Structure formats: structure tokens, C-alpha cells
Amino acid sequence: MTTSCPAAAEPSRRRPLRFIAPVLLGAAISIAQAPALASDPAAAEALFQVAKGLMEKKNYAEACPKFEASYKLDPAIGTKLNLADCLEKQGQLAKAWVAWGEARDQAKREGDKPREDLATRRQKEVDPRVPRLSVQVKGSVEGLVVYRDEVKLEPVTFGVPLPVDPGKHVVTLRRGKDVLKEESVESKEKGKDEVTLDATDVPPPTPEQIAEANAQAQMGRPDKPKPRPTTVRRSTGMLVGGIILGVVGGFVTIGGLVGAGAGGDGVAWGVTGFGALMLGGGITMGVIGNQRVKRQPEVTYTPQVFLGPGSVMVRGQF
Template identity: 75%
Template structure:
């Protein structure tokens, strides 16, 4: 995957590791941490090249989504840097600010100090330009939700100036899908805005709204099931990592023995055994870490709802 960045001098590609042990251990650790993401380097490279061409034409509206799509297929830090640069040129300052921070953190994890410093410098340069929007809420929001555009805000964020992209933003008070109140504001670069929603006069939910907000059990009296994506086997994942690490050390010992004994058959056998253990452990870990769909039981307990003129009991009995 191409890791070039248009905003800095080309960074020298990382040299291959000289020692076998760090590589083996690193592979095992990465196996445990790596999520089950789609990986298609060829498609990612094609999208990256198209995005670079669009950037040169200053067509940022089309280039930015392609950088994003390329990164999702092959999460290279260079792609993240280009995406952040594209977002900034597109005028989406807060989104770019966040992307620079993500690129900085990824570069640090990968030991790429030049790119980490570049991303940190670009993020800091955006600080004085960021629009900030503060959302205040009066009264209790129990049973309600507050959204900024389509982002749900946690109560801890109320009263805190948060960075936003320049442009129109709508802050709404919702009960489920129903919008009870809303207010809009036009944020500008370097601007500071505040929106206050008053929840003190919001009427309580009707019995129908309470019922709609509850999960719907099945028609029968048996527990229902839902399909969830889970790890195939944590035991296989952990076992594979341990076997892989052990195999790595055995392989190292065999290589040392080969050099000391000048190719003795025993040393060859140890090296082969270690390589098989390492490869088998990695394969076992990959299989265990795969995401599969599995049915999980969902149980319901009886609940009583008291309305102005009725009492309702819901659940599985």
C-alpha cells in the first residue's frame, strides 16, 4: 500500500528487522490485537491512486471518501495522513483535526516518529481555526436523547465547547425517533456558538410511546434468539499465540544451533519443529480470532406499565 503523503518529504521506508525474535513475538502480539477487518491491498492501492489524482485537481469532495475507503481496506498510516490533509483542504476542520490525531497515534504505535511529528504539528496548527459549539440543556432528560446533527451527545458533554466543522448544525431533543425540540446554528471558522434546549416543559411519554420503546417479545412463550457476531474461540486464539511464541523461541534456538554445529541434523530438526509450531500456532490463532455469527438467547421478564387509564403487563410467562 502506498504510504506517501503530499504534505511532507517522503519518509524513508522502514528497513526489514535484523533480528528474528522481535519479528516472531511481534507477529504473535499483533495477531491477538488485530480486529477482523476487511483487507484488500490491491483495491486499497487503486483507490489511493485515484484519490491522489483527484487531490491534484483539487476535487476534494470526491477524493476524501476514496482515501477513507482505501484506509478501511488497508489501514496504512500514509493513507490516513492523506485523508486528513484532504479533509482540511475540503474545509471539514474538526473532522480533519480528529483524523490528524488518529494518524499521530497510529504512527507512534508503529514507531514512525517523522509522521507522528507531522500529524501532531498539523493538528496543533488547526487548534485556533476550529469552530466550537456548546450545547446546554435545561431540566431532566431522563428517557430523552440529545443529538447534534446525527451524533448522540452524552450528558457529560453538555456545557463543554466541542469542535465542529464549519457549516449548519442542528441540535435536537428526541424521544426515540420523535424530535421534540430543535435549534440550528451556523458555525464559522474560529467561531464560538452556544445552543440551549429547554426540557423542563416536555410532556411525559404516553403509554403508547412507553410500549414502543420496549423490546418486543415473540408471540410464543419460548425465549427468542438474536444473531450476534462473536469470536470463534478465545481458547484457540490464546493457545495459538502461546504455541506460536514457543515455536518462535524453538526456531531461534535451532538457528543458533545450526550456526554453532554447522548444520547438524539435530539442529535442523529443532529448527523445523519450531517453524512448524510457529506456523501452526499462528494459523490456530487466526482461526480462533475469526468472527462468526451465532445465535444468542434473549430472555424477557414481565414488566408492568401504569398509564392514566390502563395497566399493561408485558413479557414472557
Template identity: 35%
Template sequence: MSRRRAARRGSAALALAAALAAAPRPSRAQAGGDAAAAEVLFEQAIALMRQGDYEQACPRLAESQRLDAGVGTLLYLAACYERLGKTASAWATYREAADAARRQGQADREQQAREGAAALEARLARLLVEVPAGSAAPGLSVRRDGQELAPVLWGTAMPVDPGAYTVEASAPGRLPWSTTAAVDPAGGTATVTVPPLAAAPPPPGARPAAPAGASAAQPAAPPARPAPREAAGMPAQRLAAVIAAGAGVVGIGASVGLGFAARARFEEAAPYCDGDTCDDEGVEIRGDAIDLARAGTVVFLVGAAAVAAGGVLWLTTPSPAASAAGRPAVHVGLGPTGLSLGGRF
């Protein structure tokens, strides 16, 4: 992009914000109490924007839009977010306004919204949360400011408003971890890497593990008492089965959500396509849909494999009654070095 074109886009964004502050309110089609409340909030917000109080104006515009949606309100809200320094919120709201204006045939407003979004594109700040393979414990949950981050978003630099963000991670049987990341208003990408979570200490009253070599000095256990390895191995294997199956179910659910998102994105390309022939906008939208569909397929396959592994672990857990009777049994256990396989025949 040439400097002249970039300057023209920046000037267009400033002109849009100035025009919004002076323009008349957008018309509202909905009737009833919600429309009346939306109108009052809208008038208050415009007055606050003219006074430069964007901190108070933006929430009123957002609530007005929720009560009675309109393209004009979205444009005001995007300009308010931009003046407040919330670049990611402004960028997303401009894009939402452009889509709404396109659906309603409002070409002028669509162009205004797209110019506003384009002017913010280069200034967007992003937050990248990385989860290396060594940190991906079973049942791992990663949250940003308390909101769950789906595994498909791990490793993706997401646009965010400048500020401080708390990133947390937790998993069954592991100590929780958290850190704070500062996102620079000047743009760029802040990266947070989730480390391997430490194992949680045993609960109070749990029997400590015997030191190495101590078993030789201990008297032999009575024959009628079950072996400690069998008593401890069975619940550990069942727990591993539940964790693996649970993680698989979560993955399958996430793949279904990605499938619906891909279908919705594909349908958005209809206005730009004639059969299999699409313009540049349609090609980009369909490309997004294909990427979402591929991600959903990969997540589904991983989830299905995890559910299958959980089923194998559950079904191969030896029965205490079979062990006592001396019948053949297969034992699969989890230890510090990985998966172990044993049995009695």
C-alpha cells in the first residue's frame, strides 16, 4: 500500500469519527419498550461523545445496539471504541457494521465501515498463547481473563484491545499456573507460553511412597492380602481412561462447533458467488470456511482417538475377583516412564 493511500485511509477514519459526532441519529424500526430505551441510551451516548467522555458513551451505545440493532449505531460504537483506544473492539465493530450494511443494501455505510476497519488493521495489537506439546496435559484448560480458550485458538495471534491480560492454565492432578501479559497500544504481538504444569501434592493422609530398596527389609505380606501394585494399578488405569475419554468428548464437541462455523461462513459467500464462480471477496470467505472445516476434521479425529483410547484403558482394567481366582488377566498401567503392559496367564 502506498503512503498516499495509507494517509487517505487514516484521514477517512478521522473524518468518519468527526461526522458521526455531528450526524443525526439513525432511524429505528423496532417498536416498544426496547426501542424506546435504546433511543434514550443512544441520545445520552451522542451527548457524551460530543463532550469527549467516551468511557461513558461506549457502554451506552453497546446496550442501545443490543436492545435495537442498527447499522448507524454500530458505526457510532466503532468510532467510540477507536477514540477510547480499544483498537481490536473498534476493528471488529467496523467489520460487523460493514457486513450489516451490505446485507441491507447500504453501500455508503458499508464503504465507511470498511475504510474504518482498514485504517485500524496495521495498528492492531495481538496476544498469542502457545501450548507446547510437552505442556499439553490431559484435561488441560487454558483461560484468558477467565474465559476459556478453545484448543484451536492455541498458537493463534488474536487481536485484542491494549492492556493487561491474565492467562491461566489448569489440569486434573496438576498445580494451576497463571501469568499476566501486557499488550502494547502501539501494536505488535505479545506471546505467552504455557509451561508444563507441576504434579499436585498427594491429599492429606495419603500414604507416602516407600523409599527405594526398602521393600527388601520389609516382611512379606500375608498371602491372602492383595498385592499393592494390583490395588493401586486398577484405579489409576480407570482414572486415565476417564481423562482420555473426557478430553476426546471435548474435542468432538469443539469439532461440531467448528463445523457449524464453517457452514455459516460458507453461506456468507453466497452474495459474492455465482455457482462455483466467486469474486475476490467470495473467494476469501470460502477460503475461511474451508480452513474452519479442515480444523474441525482434525479436532474430531483427535477427539475420537482419545475416546477410543479411554475405552481400551477402561475395558482392559483387571477385575479384582479375576485376580483373586487366578484367572488370566491383562493389566495396563500408567507410570512415571509412560504406559506399561503386563498380565497373568
């Protein structure tokens, strides 16, 4: 004697719907869907594991860039914490100080209190070890630029002890590409250094330097408005209407298939066919509406006033 099992037959009946529903809904949504941001969690995990192995060998110079690359592919808080630890052990104390602060803020946003506390404690521990370097400038810096290594310093930072990594730092006074003054200092852990550049005896710019500076300023000045795009979407209304029609048609089709699969009569198949037509029409409308077409030139009309016996007529576009 053989008995039937409805529960066993149920999956077989609904299997097509598991594939049809996502396809129908995805087809409608994909019409206007923007490209997603690039991320690669698998590659991020592989880089993370390699970096951890390098950390165990105390090869921080190779481990830190791999932690950083892993974080760019998948910004996980654990990766940021390991990057900060790696930078600190490598001796890049200023970078580590910043990374611990970023890890603290990220953990706070994610509600991860233990990691927030860890990053806060580690940043406080590394803070007194970070060297500080202040740059002073005598005289006017008009037309001149001050750099610390390859970092441009704004005048508001002059005299402020700024965190730097231990090692040699070169402070330069430049006009364009020309280096007019240069001072170097060897910053050490916990050190507080100051560099002073004297700009009082800097000769005035030559006519060629003035012309070059003016040319560079002119290149960065937006004299002309940016050209308007030459193409536009054919019809936003048609695009939105097509998406709505496609989504509704997809659900109508699914409902019809459910009814037909449950042993419904011809009406269920009719509903299915109607829903399929709605879905196809919606997709077609969305594709047509999203097409790029040439922008039509704008035509302006100047209002004209005509005076007549006992009447005034105004003609134009409003």
C-alpha cells in the first residue's frame, strides 16, 4: 500500500516560483539600478591573513600596506585595529595615532563598545610618544608656499605643534617649483621640535615667475560655465511608470502561477498571461524611458505687447 505525502510534493510544486520571483522582480528593479560600489570581501580576507602572518614574523613594513589594502576592499573594524597596531609597531606613531582614533570612531558607530574602549586606550597610550613639529615663518609668505616633506602647510598651522612620525623631515619654502629655503630636522619619539624659515630676504618674483603664476591661476579659474550634457533621459515618467508596471505585472504573474499550480482553472492561467504582458510592457517602457536622446535646443520667446483700439494683447511663452 502506497501513501502520498503532500509535504513531500509541496517543494516540487513551488520550485519554479523560487526562481521566477527573483527574476521577475530583479528584471524590473535593474532598469534604474545604479552600479554598486566595488568591494571584494574574499580578497580582503586573503590579504588580512597574509598580513597577520607577516605580523607574526615582525615584518611590519610589508604587513601594514596589506592591512590597508584589505581595509579598502572591506572596511572591517578588526582590520582597522590591526592596521593601527601594525603602524605603531613599525614606528609610524603619528599614523598609528590617527588610525586608533579612526578605529575608535568606527567602533562607536557600529555599537562595538569593547573595541571602542580598546582603540581609545591604545590611542591615549601612543599619544605622548608621538613627536610634534612646529614650523615658524618670518616675514610675508604672499606668493610663497611652505611644505613639510610633501605636505603643504597652510599659514594657520604655523607655530602649531603638529604630530609627525619619527625620522627626518624637510621643511621648504617654495615659489612654484623653485625651492627658496630649506631646513631639516630629525624627529625622535616624544620629541618637540621647531623649524623657522626666514622669508624676509626672499627676492621678489621675476617677471617670468609672475607670468607663470598668473598662467597657473588662470588655468584653475572657471572662466566659462561647464557645458551642459548633450544627451538626456528620454522620459523619467515613462521610466518610473515602467518600473511600477513591471513590478505589479511580476506579482500578478506570480499570483497566477500560484493559482495554476494549486489546481486552478483557466482563469488562473489567464491571470498569469495578463501579468506576463504587464511585466513585458513595464520592462519595455522602462528601457525606452531610460534611453539617452539628444538634448533639444532651448527656445526662448520674448513677450510682445500689441495695443489696439480698446484692447491690449500680450503674446509670448510664460
